[in-house]
Amino acid sequence: METLPTSIRYVRTEESPTMAPPVATGGVTGWLKVNLFATPRDTVLTILTLLLLLWMVPPIIDWAFISAVWTGDGREDCIGPGTGACWAFVEAKFGQFIYGRYPIEERWRVDLSGLLLILGLVPIAIPSVPYKRENALYLLVVFPVLAFILLTGQFGLEPVETPLWGGLLVTLVVAIVGIVVSFPLGILLALGRRSEMPIVRMFSVIFIEFWRGVPLITVLFMSSVMLPLFLPDGVTFDKLLRALIGVALFSSAYMAEVIRGGLQAIPKGQYEAANAMALTFWQGTRLVIMPQALKLVIPGIVNTFIGLFKDTSLVLIIGLFDLLGIVQQNMNDPNWISPATPATGFVFAAFVFFIFCFGMSRYSAYMERRLDTGHKR
Amino acid sequence: MAHQESVASDVDDSGRVSLMNDPKARGLVFQVLLIIAVIYLVYSGVTNAIDNLARAGIASGFGFFGERAGFDIGQSLIPYTNDSTYLRAFFVGLLNTMVVGLIGVFFATIIGFIIGLARLSKNYLVQKFATVYVEMLRNIPLLLQLLFWYKAVLSILPSPRQVGLEPGAEVVFSLNNRGLYMPRIVPEAGSSLILYALLIAIVAWIFIGRWAKKRQMATGQQFPVFFTGLGLIIVLPLLAYLVTGMPLSLEYSSLQGFNMVDGWVIQPEFMALLLGLALYTAAFIAEIVRAGILAVSHGQSEAAYALGIRPNLTSRLVIVPQAMRVIIPPLTSQYLNLIKNSSLAVAIGYPDLVSIFGGTVLNQTGQAVEVISITMLVYLTLSLLTSAFMNWFNSSVALVER
Numbered sequence: 001m002e003t004l005p006t007s008i009r010y011v012r013t014e015e016s017p018t019m020a021p022p023v024a025t026g027g028v029t030g031w032l033k034v035n036l037f038a039t040p041r042d043t044v045l046t047i048l049t050l051l052l053l054l055w056m057v058p059p060i061i062d063w064a065f066i067s068a069v070w071t072g073d074g075r076e077d078c079i080g081p082g083t084g085a086c087w088a089f090v091e092a093k094f095g096q097f098i099y100g101r102y103p104i105e106e107r108w109r110v111d112l113s114g115l116l117l118i119l120g121l122v123p124i125a126i127p128s129v130p131y132k133r134e135n136a137l138y139l140l141v142v143f144p145v146l147a148f149i150l151l152t153g154q155f156g157l158e159p160v161e162t163p164l165w166g167g168l169l170v171t172l173v174v175a176i177v178g179i180v181v182s183f184p185l186g187i188l189l190a191l192g193r194r195s196e197m198p199i200v201r202m203f204s205v206i207f208i209e210f211w212r213g214v215p216l217i218t219v220l221f222m223s224s225v226m227l228p229l230f231l232p233d234g235v236t237f238d239k240l241l242r243a244l245i246g247v248a249l250f251s252s253a254y255m256a257e258v259i260r261g262g263l264q265a266i267p268k269g270q271y272e273a274a275n276a277m278a279l280t281f282w283q284g285t286r287l288v289i290m291p292q293a294l295k296l297v298i299p300g301i302v303n304t305f306i307g308l309f310k311d312t313s314l315v316l317i318i319g320l321f322d323l324l325g326i327v328q329q330n331m332n333d334p335n336w337i338s339p340a341t342p343a344t345g346f347v348f349a350a351f352v353f354f355i356f357c358f359g360m361s362r363y364s365a366y367m368e369r370r371l372d373t374g375h376k377r
Numbered sequence: 378m379a380h381q382e383s384v385a386s387d388v389d390d391s392g393r394v395s396l397m398n399d400p401k402a403r404g405l406v407f408q409v410l411l412i413i414a415v416i417y418l419v420y421s422g423v424t425n426a427i428d429n430l431a432r433a434g435i436a437s438g439f440g441f442f443g444e445r446a447g448f449d450i451g452q453s454l455i456p457y458t459n460d461s462t463y464l465r466a467f468f469v470g471l472l473n474t475m476v477v478g479l480i481g482v483f484f485a486t487i488i489g490f491i492i493g494l495a496r497l498s499k500n501y502l503v504q505k506f507a508t509v510y511v512e513m514l515r516n517i518p519l520l521l522q523l524l525f526w527y528k529a530v531l532s533i534l535p536s537p538r539q540v541g542l543e544p545g546a547e548v549v550f551s552l553n554n555r556g557l558y559m560p561r562i563v564p565e566a567g568s569s570l571i572l573y574a575l576l577i578a579i580v581a582w583i584f585i586g587r588w589a590k591k592r593q594m595a596t597g598q599q600f601p602v603f604f605t606g607l608g609l610i611i612v613l614p615l616l617a618y619l620v621t622g623m624p625l626s627l628e629y630s631s632l633q634g635f636n637m638v639d640g641w642v643i644q645p646e647f648m649a650l651l652l653g654l655a656l657y658t659a660a661f662i663a664e665i666v667r668a669g670i671l672a673v674s675h676g677q678s679e680a681a682y683a684l685g686i687r688p689n690l691t692s693r694l695v696i697v698p699q700a701m702r703v704i705i706p707p708l709t710s711q712y713l714n715l716i717k718n719s720s721l722a723v724a725i726g727y728p729d730l731v732s733i734f735g736g737t738v739l740n741q742t743g744q745a746v747e748v749i750s751i752t753m754l755v756y757l758t759l760s761l762l763t764s765a766f767m768n769w770f771n772s773s774v775a776l777v778e779r
Contacts, residue, residue, distance in 0.1 A: 049502045164729035180402045199408040203415065213760040214753045215717035221735050222753070225745045229429045230422035290585050310518040317520075317724055324521055331528075343529035350525070357516035 100166015166321035181248035186255025211253035262293035302364035470733035484655035489662025514660035527649035547629035562642035574617035582606035646727035669704035709767035
């Protein structure tokens with residue numbers, strides 16, 4: 001490198017003036033500036049939301065905690081002016097909310113069934129635990145039989161009539177029977193809708209679209225009022241079973257559409273490969289198509305289950321006492337009637353439903369992320 | 378699925394596959410069996426039903442439609458008394474269902490879009506607020522929400538006297554446990570002109586819109602269609618109102634004894650149903666809107682900025698039209714859900730189709746088969762109509778590919 005003449009060489013002799021520091025993006029102020037006060041419009045929105053929160057949150061906290069009644073044994077404790085939630089009501093009725101009028105000395109059977117369910121559910125929900133096939137078999141076949149024996153009282157156990165069942169027990173029974181029955185039915189209907197046999201396809205389409213086009217309420221009315229008319233004289237079902245039939249038919253139509261989505265996502269090559277290996281239709285479906293299709297639609301199945309779980313609350317309209325039904329019934333207990341009781345009962349029921357549904361939706365989102373990475377090309 | 382197994386042994390001397398393994402023949406047999414099974418099911422069901430009905434002494438048929446209903450309905454759009462027929466009661470219920478469905482769809486869409494956009498906001502507080510809203514309302518059964526609004530919020534409001542209404546005094550606006558009271562607009566002679574003016578304004582808006590689009594296509598000049606239209610819709614009826622000599626008057630409600638009379642009232646059942654349906658469905662619509670906007674690739678907005686289009690115009694002209702294509706199909710099913718869910722009105726006593734027809738009429742006549750089939754058919758028709766309309770709307774905004 002040759003040296004330049006001194007006349008055009010520029011050497012700085014003093015320090016340049018310091019510039020203002022960049023606008024902080026870290027720390028508390030930086031975070032506030034980026035996330036809450038970035039533009040004038042943002043500032044307005046932030047202030048409006050803050051005002052809304054200030055208007056809503058303190059009364060809710062006051063109602064639920066500060067002026068709530070935590071202990072008590074009757075309406076006198078909850079009726080005073082300015083009292084908030086009457087949690088004593090929930091405490092007193094908690095057993096009923098869970099078991100309904102199931103005999104107290106037999107409640108261990110409900111607990112045991114719940115334990116059996118959790119034993120099957122936890123390992124199947126964790127992707128890394130092996131023996132998924134056996135596990136699914138247990139949940140779809142063995143567990144329902146065991147639970148049926150335990151809950152209704154077979155083989156020498158004290159029989160418990162279904163009108164005595166209630167609360168969370170009925171909610172879970174309706175939801176689980178709905179899903180267990182609708183799963184195989186849904187697979188059959190989905191296959192039927194994609195079948196090449198025109199009459200099978202037509203029946204499947206009519207069945208699916210009919211149930212998807214009517215509200216569950218009318219289905220429940222139908223199964224509780226109309227169904228007995230179509231049965232031979234002398235054959236009667238109990239009320240719970242009739243509701244279960246309605247719920248199962250209704251949810252199998254929704255399940256069929258979810259599973260059809262999975263079937264459509266399987267590349268044609270998979271079907272052709274199964275045929276090329278000389279597998280029969282059922283072998284190909286069982287060994288090649290279904291394992292892939294079902295895995296793809298796990299989030300959809302969980303979402304259907306969430307919908308079904310929420311919809312179980314509708315059985316109260318045909319006179320069954322599920323969680324919501326029994327909460328509502330207990331609100332009218334003369335011993336507990338107070339202005340605060342309805343809100344307390346509903347908030348408790350909402351909390352229980354929320355825990356179940358939110359848990360399931362988180363699980364579905366987790367599976368979605370997990371499956372997503374596996375299938376990106 | 379066509380398939381062949383161990384071909385060699387199934388082929389007879391003439392080279393044809395035996396009937397047992399011919400997929401076509403097997404399919405035919407299977408379908409015939411299915412038809413026989415379905416026919417048997419329907420046949421045995423119908424014969425059982427006829428037996429059972431004969432035993433219960435219920436005459437089947439639709440003759441009951443002409444009989445006197447004999448019960449009162451709290452809210453009705455068409456004139457109805459307890460002397461009216463069951464057919465009229467049916468239409469009252471149907472109209473009530475349609476009213477709550479339409480208004481519910483309207484509010485659910487607006488709230489849903491606002492919450493959906495808020496979930497995408499860069500503002501931390503707004504975004505979290507929207508997230509909490511969606512997660513809370515999505516995960517609690519609608520029936521519970523309806524009962525909550527009805528029994529825990531609206532039913533324990535103070536009574537008209539406790540609110541402080543004076544007997545006989547005119548009420549401008551009052552929310553109490555009897556409902557929401559507002560003045561009613563009473564049309565007088567000549568007021569139909571105002572309605573015509575409104576219609577003319579709407580038609581003019583449509584025509585101006587078309588003309589402005591054509592002009593923009595030809596010359597590139599824009600025309601403020603929205604504000605012109607809005608102006609027309611306000612100014613024309615107002616002019617008609619002034620010209621015809623102000624033929625509208627307000628009728629105020631007032632407290633007479635223990636009851637509220639006159640005025641325009643929104644009953645608590647309707648409010649609870651509308652609140653529940655709109656807020657619940659809005660949570661689902663918000664998620665659809667969010668997904669739709671996220672589905673528009675980032676390059677689209679970057680391209681718009683590169684062309685120098687301002688952010689507001691970018692979202693209106695580039696992002697939203699593309700997002701709508703993703704949003705509309707699932708939005709349709711949410712509308713259908715809302716209409717079907719409006720049948721939950723039966724739980725809080727709003728006189729909709731299920732509550733009037735599947736409830737009261739069924740109990741009075743005992744015609745279970747007819748009543749429930751009709752109710753189901755009505756919902757099926759409503760669903761099919763809504764999806765037909767939304768399919769048409771969808772095809773009109775769909776991407777036209779070359």
